[in-house]
Amino acid sequence: MHIAITGAAGFLGQRLVAQLLDRGELDGDAIRRLTLVDQAEPPVVAKEGVEIRSLALDISTPGALDPVLEAGPDVIYHLAAVVSSAAEADLDLGMRVNFDATRALLEGCRAHGLSRTRLIMASSVAAYGGELPAVLDDMTALHPQNSYGAQKAMSELLVNDYSRRGLVDGLVLRLPTIVIRPGRPNAAASSFASSILREPLNGEEAICPVPTDLELFVMSPGRVVDALIHGAGVSGEALRTFRAFMLPGITVSVAEMLEALREVAGDEALARVRHEPDPRIEAIVGSWPARFTNERARQLGFKNDKDFREIVEAFLGERA
Amino acid sequence: MHIAITGAAGFLGQRLVAQLLDRGELDGDAIRRLTLVDQAEPPVVAKEGVEIRSLALDISTPGALDPVLEAGPDVIYHLAAVVSSAAEADLDLGMRVNFDATRALLEGCRAHGLSRTRLIMASSVAAYGGELPAVLDDMTALHPQNSYGAQKAMSELLVNDYSRRGLVDGLVLRLPTIVIRPGRPNAAASSFASSILREPLNGEEAICPVPTDLELFVMSPGRVVDALIHGAGVSGEALRTFRAFMLPGITVSVAEMLEALREVAGDEALARVRHEPDPRIEAIVGSWPARFTNERARQLGFKNDKDFREIVEAFLGERA
């Protein structure tokens, strides 16, 4: 089993690599080879019996992935992307990395005859937007309200069409908001969703910029990586007529998130969260859908986090 | 008012040109200039007071549309396309003409600062597919099952994103199956839908390859052209969060179509239709959605044909 990963130096990429090396197998086959790609050489720890290549390349350069595809990987995880704020700030950059590079990857699979290669791409809840119903299902239209979401939605259509034509065996997973991200707060509108847990758990102050009745659709990093791994074993037939769908997050209000914080770390931790409404952040985050039926994902065996407390405990467990 | 039309030599393009010249105005402004583009020079009849340029060019050649866009048209009708069977037979051709050329047109508008230009593109009912509900609405997802539909769906997302960013003022109309097309039967799976009316009305035999309870979602060529013209006057604000939607066709069964034929042209005409089931055609046409709520189109003032009899009578009127 040879696995290639684009964006392997990123947040999810690094976790996926660690998890794959830890398991040693994917979909029942021993992992013999791993090809990691990112703009800078993805860091990786050597492992007995696995041939690992770590490559620094820009996947939006024509032909850049040829050496990877020539080797005929069995599974490709396509995680490289320009995040939403950057894609909104620079349309050309977003189109080049989020769409053209996906197309080039599909064309590369076609050129190298990789019709049986499982290509797993990460899409996003940001592909949804506009006048949404209260609860979204697998037939809810994608009307993205940002360029990142539009580029992901276009890539989904292309992965589906290339799969339908038998040129590759694609699968696109739309990811919920991921919490709790480690590290520092950043410019993303969703940054607070990790901050209001992570900082208090680390003994620091955090600001909550939204009303506590605001709901989010979230998934822990661990469950996302589980989904990426599970996706390798889902058959093309089971994916039927469309290769993209939303992963099963859980719906939580900010109040429920803070209650989980209190249960796990006490009133002292909760007191470290200051409430300072920011209408700009509320407007952005409040427009994201928070309720999904997730029928397809569940039928296909993808699993959600049990509850928010489990997400907090998993974060604490990893930190320890 | 300067109007540019791609695919102006085509079936709809020629009808649109004739209608525009006949009206002499669009959205209340006198038409002073018309720029017609197609692979071969679009035929056109001169008209007093209107400067008409007819250009032979391949819109998928980079920069081909620059001379058109430099002149800053107020309205662009983007009708040039490779039809569904051709796009299915040749993925590269379909991607180049149906998607890349649309993108190049959007980029051209951006480069030439045409943020206020109304760009009207024709999409298709073929963008829908997969496991559809019995009645489709404006939030039904596009899961196209052919490359033509995928290319149209991707173009829709791009027109929407460029419009949202204020780079152009786009509008995409998804067209129902168009009946009655003049001319001869062709290889399209939907060819019979025009044939079973047109041929008997012309005193010729026709074959009906599908069960008579099969339903179709149809619109007359006249109503489609009306919609293209109406679209020029719909404000960007009224289009709200997504720039593409389905036009209001009417749902008719083949039995109802044949009954309209009998009413208009008698039992003699009806007897010219031979029933020879073709499971291949039934499978394709039977997978097309036939019922839509069309809320957005109606709110925006787009009109459907009254009933199928009106469609038959309009065809007879034009033929006369």
Ligand SMILES: NC(=O)c1ccc[n+]([C@@H]2O[C@H](COP(=O)([O-])OP(=O)(O)OC[C@H]3O[C@@H](n4cnc5c(N)ncnc54)[C@H](O)[C@@H]3O)[C@@H](O)[C@H]2O)c1
């Ligand atoms: N909730 C969500 O919507 C959501 C959340 C997380 C991730 N995602 C998606 O999951 C994937 C991984 O996300 P992440 O959180 O690990 O992001 P990340 O930013 O940490 O990782 C992305 C990686 O892609 C690399 N990259 C960017 N452009 C590249 C190029 N031209 N060539 C090669 N490498 C390039 C970056 O260097 C980075 O290491 C992305 O596709 C992202 O869009 C979606």
Ligand SMILES: NC(=O)c1ccc[n+]([C@@H]2O[C@H](COP(=O)([O-])OP(=O)(O)OC[C@H]3O[C@@H](n4cnc5c(N)ncnc54)[C@H](O)[C@@H]3O)[C@@H](O)[C@H]2O)c1
């Ligand atoms: N029900 C439907 O789904 C449906 C029905 C009809 C039309 N449509 C859409 O409406 C539009 C017009 O359809 P039509 O019936 O008039 O089709 P048509 O084939 O008669 O016209 C299309 C025109 O585009 C031109 N063209 C193709 N490639 C070109 C290129 N590279 N450069 C320049 N011109 C090019 C062709 O020469 C042709 O004249 C198309 O976009 C079509 O996809 C959809």
